[in-house]
Amino acid sequence: MVQDNARPHVADFTIDYIEENNIKRILHPPYSPDLNPIEKVCAWMKAEINQITFDDIEDLIKVVIKKWNSMTIAYQNSLINHHMKIIQEVYNAEGAYVTKNT
Numbered sequence: 001m002v003q004d005n006a007r008p009h010v011a012d013f014t015i016d017y018i019e020e021n022n023i024k025r026i027l028h029p030p031y032s033p034d035l036n037p038i039e040k041v042c043a044w045m046k047a048e049i050n051q052i053t054f055d056d057i058e059d060l061i062k063v064v065i066k067k068w069n070s071m072t073i074a075y076q077n078s079l080i081n082h083h084m085k086i087i088q089e090v091y092n093a094e095g096a097y098v099t100k101n102t
Contacts, residue, residue, distance in 0.1 A: 026091055035090065037083045044075070 003009040003025060018025060048067045054060040089098040 026087070026095060035086060037079055040079050040082070041071075044071075 008014060017023075045064065045067060049060075049063055052063060054063065086098065090096075
């Protein structure tokens with residue numbers, strides 16, 4: 001399991017549960033957006049809608065939903081492949097920082 005240092009992840013209850021269930025944790029370097037796959041999606045979404053002008057929040061919501069639904073399987077697969085590569089590199093480095101790959 002890969003976790004960052006968010007409070008719920010390091011809470012005593014969480015740590016106790018992980019240890020009691022023999023779940024192996026991969027140490028996670030702080031401030032590592034490459035380890036959070038949603039960061040790539042957010043960057044893509046921002047690039048997709050950055051140049052659009054919205055009349056109101058409802059207009060923005062409609063565009064975000066439309067763009068989200070336009071995300072191709074090929075793009076999703078590329079995110080998964082990239083994420084798996086980064087996770088393997090962090091695992092090999094025993095949780096240390098790895099060279100950023102884009």
